[in-house]
Amino acid sequence: MTKLISRDSGLEQVRIPIHSDTDIVSARHAGRSLAEQVGFSSSELTLIATAISELARNIIEYAKFGEVTLEIVNNGSVNGVRITASDTGPGISNIEMAVRGGYSTSGGLGLGLAGVRHIMDNFDLQSAPGSGTCVTVTKWKL
Amino acid sequence: MAVPILKQSNYLIATIQAALTDQDFVQLRDALVEKVGRFRSRGVIVDVTALDVLDSFASRTLRDLAYMIRLRGAHTVIVGIQPDVAFAMVQLGITLADVSTALDLEEGLAFLDSVDSEQARA
Numbered sequence: 001m002t003k004l005i006s007r008d009s010g011l012e013q014v015r016i017p018i019h020s021d022t023d024i025v026s027a028r029h030a031g032r033s034l035a036e037q038v039g040f041s042s043s044e045l046t047l048i049a050t051a052i053s054e055l056a057r058n059i060i061e062y063a064k065f066g067e068v069t070l071e072i073v074n075n076g077s078v079n080g081v082r083i084t085a086s087d088t089g090p091g092i093s094n095i096e097m098a099v100r101g102g103y104s105t106s107g108g109l110g111l112g113l114a115g116v117r118h119i120m121d122n123f124d125l126q127s128a129p130g131s132g133t134c135v136t137v138t139k140w141k142l
Numbered sequence: 143m144a145v146p147i148l149k150q151s152n153y154l155i156a157t158i159q160a161a162l163t164d165q166d167f168v169q170l171r172d173a174l175v176e177k178v179g180r181f182r183s184r185g186v187i188v189d190v191t192a193l194d195v196l197d198s199f200a201s202r203t204l205r206d207l208a209y210m211i212r213l214r215g216a217h218t219v220i221v222g223i224q225p226d227v228a229f230a231m232v233q234l235g236i237t238l239a240d241v242s243t244a245l246d247l248e249e250g251l252a253f254l255d256s257v258d259s260e261q262a263r264a
Contacts, residue, residue: 021164028195029161046194046226050234053197057164112198115234 012037014070016056018085024056027068034070035081038141048081048139051116055085055135058112063089063133073138080121080140088132095125145170147177152184153254155247159192164199171207178216185254186211189247191222201236208241217257219243221250 014034016027031052032045040048052068059066066087073082092098099113113135117123120137127133143166148155154177156170174186188204190196196204208218219242223231231237244250 025161025163032194043226043229046230047233049195050197050230053195053199054234057197057199115198115236118235119230119233 012072016068016070017065018056018059018068018087019065021057021060024053024060027056027070028052031068031070031081031083034072035139038072038079038081040081040139040141044139044141047119048083051119051137051139052083054112054116055083055137058133058135059085059087059089063087066132075140078140078142080138082136082138083120084134084136086132086134091129091131091133092125092127093129095127098127099123099125145173147173149177149181149183152182152258153187153251154178154181154183154185155187155189157189157192161193161195162200164203167200167203171203171210174207174218175210175214178211178214183216184258185216186218187247187250187254188218188220189222189250190220190227191224191246193227194224196223196227196231196236198234198236201231201238205238205241208238217242217254219250219253221246 012034014030016023016030018027028049032049035045035048056068066085069084071082073080099117116137121140122138124136143160143162145156145158154174156174177183178186204220211218220238221244223243242253244253
């Protein structure tokens with residue numbers, strides 16, 4: 001696991017290259033410890049760790065490799081954790097369908113993105129066929 | 143990390159001790175499915191107390207494990223799902239449909255005993 005700590009903004013950032021299933025475990029551990037710094041409750045920490053797991057696995061399953069960036073963010077009044085999962089894989093042709101419950105092309109539970117969207121406060125998905133996928137989600141410590 | 147599998151009378155007990163990779167989960171599934179035959183076990187307990195995350199892959203693999211072991215003629219019970227983990231699974235819509243669960247190892251053993259004695263009566 002490579003950790004690049006940037007303190008330009010005063011807030012912490014961790015980047016984890018995702019190349020194998022062991023990186024999924026590393027990413028969620030890093031995310032949990034970063035979220036602990038923000039003061040999330042233990043059930044919120046578990047939600048965040050589970051969301052990271054799902055996003056990192058999508059990278060392995062669909063794109064083979066990519067990167068997860070974890071950041072502490074502040075919107076002026078509250079702190080939060082932002083997770084960005086990006087890859088240069090095949091991309092998603094039907095984003096509407098991908099974030100709807102029950103849709104999957106890999107034989108999974110088909111709830112990955114829909115579930116992640118449900119448990120996080122902000123959800124953004126940028127993707128096009130052939131140009132990779134970037135999912136950005138944020139959980140605010142309210 | 144390999145999960146130790148203990149044989150206790152007619153049962154197999156697999157106690158997960160740390161976070162597992164996807165590959166570890168698949169190995170655990172295959173090892174239990176094989177050992178049920180080798181030891182002629184009637185029941186399997188998978189203790190997930192140590193896990194802080196049960197995501198869709200882990201849940202799916204546990205479900206597959208339980209179904210495969212059922213096809214081999216034995217029962218599986220998953221024990222020790224932590225409150226936070228249960229909460230996250232429900233929020234994400236992750237299910238362990240038709241898989242037996244119990245609070246802890248003790249309850250899991252009691253469950254397998256009851257299944258076993260029901261079958262003996264039948």
